[in-house]
Amino acid sequence: MAAxxxxxxxxxxxxxxxxxxxxxxxxxxxxxxxxLRNHRRRAxxxxxxxxxxxxxxxxxxxxxxxxCGVHLPRGEGIASGSRYFCSAEHEREFRPEH
Numbered sequence: 001m002a003a004x005x006x007x008x009x010x011x012x013x014x015x016x017x018x019x020x021x022x023x024x025x026x027x028x029x030x031x032x033x034x035x036l037r038n039h040r041r042r043a044x045x046x047x048x049x050x051x052x053x054x055x056x057x058x059x060x061x062x063x064x065x066x067x068c069g070v071h072l073p074r075g076e077g078i079a080s081g082s083r084y085f086c087s088a089e090h091e092r093e094f095r096p097e098h
Contacts, residue, residue, distance in 0.1 A: 067094045 060073040066083040067090035077084035085091040
């Protein structure tokens, strides 16, 4: 190499300025995307549709089988007096023989 002709160092302030601009543009695009997405979501809602929520599925009380203690919905149990059973077999086994 010739004397006095050293390779030039990269211009760091210019690179930093360019990276800052790129980062600012990326943030602006992300913010615009987020705002448009939320606006579309809100614009797609109709007030009358929001007011009418779908009804919750009917819930049913749970009962215990008097023989084995398993929990089951009241409608699926076999009622015998004030007791419930999970199967006809358990009802027969629990019933006192006269």
